[in-house]
Amino acid sequence: MEKRHSGKVAVVTGAAAGIGRAFAVRLASEGAEIAAVDLNPCDQTLDEIKAIGGRAISYQCDVSSPESVAKMGEDVLRDFGRCDILVNNAGIFPSCRFEDLDLAEWRRMHAINLDSVFLVSKVFVPGMRERKWGRVVNMASNSFGQVAPGLTHYIASKGGVIGFTRALASELGAEGITVNAIGPGFTRTEGTLARKPNFRGQTSEELYGVLAERQAIPRPPTPEDMAGMLSFLASSDADLITAQTMYVDGGLIRAS
Numbered sequence: 429m430e431k432r433h434s435g436k437v438a439v440v441t442g443a444a445a446g447i448g449r450a451f452a453v454r455l456a457s458e459g460a461e462i463a464a465v466d467l468n469p470c471d472q473t474l475d476e477i478k479a480i481g482g483r484a485i486s487y488q489c490d491v492s493s494p495e496s497v498a499k500m501g502e503d504v505l506r507d508f509g510r511c512d513i514l515v516n517n518a519g520i521f522p523s524c525r526f527e528d529l530d531l532a533e534w535r536r537m538h539a540i541n542l543d544s545v546f547l548v549s550k551v552f553v554p555g556m557r558e559r560k561w562g563r564v565v566n567m568a569s570n571s572f573g574q575v576a577p578g579l580t581h582y583i584a585s586k587g588g589v590i591g592f593t594r595a596l597a598s599e600l601g602a603e604g605i606t607v608n609a610i611g612p613g614f615t616r617t618e619g620t621l622a623r624k625p626n627f628r629g630q631t632s633e634e635l636y637g638v639l640a641e642r643q644a645i646p647r648p649p650t651p652e653d654m655a656g657m658l659s660f661l662a663s664s665d666a667d668l669i670t671a672q673t674m675y676v677d678g679g680l681i682r683a684s
């Protein structure tokens with residue numbers, strides 16, 4: 429039977445762990461071929477995709493580096509010929525109080541979380557334009573609308589992602605390309621589990637529970653919850669949806 433994403437090639441950044449791995453496996457389970465891009469080898473992701481009979485290739489790449497992204501782009505286009513679904517997921521989220529934040533850390537955050545979205549989109553959007561079809565999905569965060577001390581650099585970078593998403597969507601809508609973002613709630617991943625306790629001394633394990641209690645649906649979000657939204661946005665069911673940030677956070681009450 430034809431699967432939802434059969435015949436499509438998806439590039440997923442940050443695919444070695446967490447939400448990115450769930451994205452890659454979900455799209456593969458629905459028929460897409462996967463270019464799994466990460467700083468680290470994507471062994472587990474490739475094993476999971478192989479186990480369900482899918483095709484995936486891993487590319488080691490620093491998405492904040494123009495040279496590394498250019499090389500990855502050449503390799504992906506050589507191996508797959510195109511990218512139909514681009515998922516700009518790679519990102520970091522160390523916290524730091526504003527008074528301790530220096531310009532180097534501010535710039536590092538923006539290079540990895542925001543420059544990367546620009547750089548990788550520059551590589552793959554031209555082919556989508558030629559084919560008059562494409563999907564770009566960027567990772568924002570529900571912290572954009574929350575009271576979240578210690579995250580000025582992170583939230584500024586994700587605000588940039590939301591702005592970029594809206595602006596690029598308005599350029600590409602007439603070309604058959606949609607551009608959307610997903611704003612996860614605090615999700616159990618390798619990245620959040622490795623976080624140091626926050627300024628109130630709360631560990632990530634504690635925070636999953638604390639935040640879930642503030643949600644209309646009181647359970648922590650999972651990478652699979654995010655993957656469901658990605659699959660929808662990448663599908664023809666979402667043909668008329670663009671420029672949106674879809675919050676997948678159980679209805680956590682937002683400050684704005």
Ligand SMILES: NC(=O)c1ccc[n+]([C@@H]2O[C@H](COP(=O)([O-])OP(=O)(O)OC[C@H]3O[C@@H](n4cnc5c(N)ncnc54)[C@H](O)[C@@H]3O)[C@@H](O)[C@H]2O)c1
Binds near residue numbers: 445447517521
């Ligand atoms: N987990 C959450 O609670 C949460 C909430 C809101 C938004 N997000 C966003 O979702 C995305 C994924 O988060 P996660 O929790 O799965 O993270 P994670 O740390 O578990 O995984 C991130 C992956 O990105 C890769 N990566 C980091 N820097 C990279 C670089 N420069 N080049 C290439 N790869 C790089 C890492 O190696 C890792 O495999 C991020 O953009 C994050 O900001 C996550």
